[in-house]
Amino acid sequence: MFYKMIFTIIVFFITTNASADIKNLKSFEADFTQSITSINNKVIEYKGKVFIKNTGKILWKYKTPIEKNVYITNDFAIIDEPELEQAIYTQLQSEINIIKLLQTSKKINENNFIANIDAVDYLIETSKSTDKIEQIKYKDKLDNKVEIKFNNQIINKVIEDDIFKFTAPSYYDIIRK
16 A cells, blocks of 8 residues: 555656646655545654656655655665665556646646546645645545645756665665565
């Protein structure tokens, strides 16, 4: 479930930003806060930083409540869990297709878009003044309410490819899924 959620968020995030100006979007960097509220109203909050390149390279660096790095290149993901001294290597079910995703996102008013991916509706809110994505809201298939807020967005800054490379330390456990 965690991997599907990460994949869906990444795919949708790219779609939303690309819908504003896909021809010029080369990279995106932002701080994020992700809140997940269960059906019992228990809330868990994650914070970190995301890096995305239009070449299909993505890095989610979770800083709290635990350190975790999620590296994605097209249809392959590596989840680096330093506190557990392990890395999970997994093949995603499909490659991220930005053009196809753009076609699913529909503008519902001046600053809001909606898209449906795998029977889940995603609401994307953009800033009135800058057209930058501010947040994504959706309810997952387990009825959790998910909200991701973005701050300090930087668009089209050069991001070196080295940041997207992961080499597991020799003492790590490697899990392949």
